[in-house]
Amino acid sequence: MSETQHPPRDWPRARAARQALLDAALPEAAFEGWNEAVLKRAAGMAGLTEGEVELYCPGGVLDLLETWSRNGDAGARTLIEAEPRPNRIRDKVARAVMIRLDQYAGQEEAAARARARLLLPDGLERGTRLLWATSDTIWRAIGDTSTDGNFYSKRAILSGVYASTLAIWLDETDPDKPKTRDFLDRRIENVMQFEKAKAQWRKATANLPSLSGLAARLRYGPGRQV
Template structure:
């Protein structure tokens, strides 16, 4: 039988904060109350989460990412088409929110404040990157970035649809995700066709690299 590990202090604070944040948002006061509820000393809380609620949001995102990766690792991906794999990845990440949808809505608002900086964008990119890596995506160079950028857009819009869909089965949100993935697949087909037509033309990435790093003259 696998040995269970004790939750970290950060996990304990996060678990205490989630129901509080659903009502009061991700504030410094909620952080202090969560620390008290988790029976963590202020000194230990400062070490575990020096950025307060922003560290909690980062940890929550990572925890949901881990749940998503576990779902993908347990799935029979080889028998699925690429669009179904990507859909499963996004859907698994959305389902990882579970009963904490109001806390997720509040988190989205909190990450838009100026002191959050680029944290929200970084967390979205991390999620998209993990989906592609879990699907063993072989892309490199420009494709590596473009796939993650496109999937980030799909995830953000699908998250909004998910949180706005009040039906337990999330039928509207799932249909929205299917449409977005279909749009991405159509884009990929168009991009592949464009590559065939421009196969003999200079690589724009090489041209840009040459402008940035010009060759030295002999």
């Protein structure tokens, strides 16, 4: 089986083709959005045939958005890991989120249109998966090694924080993004307070009878008496 007939999507040739398409599409998408017309023009600029586009990007522009998102994740992870890490976890997360958002600096309009495209019905699953991947990248980059239930809760919570902060970041024209930083700090503080309240509740109720057990006894009676 030759590469010309069935090249895997992760082969260098396929990755290079998607990157060329993405580079050509970005300026166009900033004005016209991420659509098939933009993909077709990008193919012409990248010197790719219609068949090559179908081969390397069977998902159309959604494949380009995935390439862009994963490029941003990789670039952010390199920068996050290279910087001195703050001591507090909230500061680590806040700094890492801002570094990831800054991967879109100068391309805010294209990023805003990408966000809108991924909110369409056929893009929701892809968008959700990419959001999770970004959150996972951030946690790993700041040294998270959790493998229990915290692994999933951390990424789910950060996905919500990142998605809401991205919306503010895209709307803010100041390149220093002070409103975004303030918003992010408040969101993280809310999460930290929630986690603190949960920990206090677990501690306070650690010695109480199981609620499910009590409910069962109320329904079925105390059971056999010895």
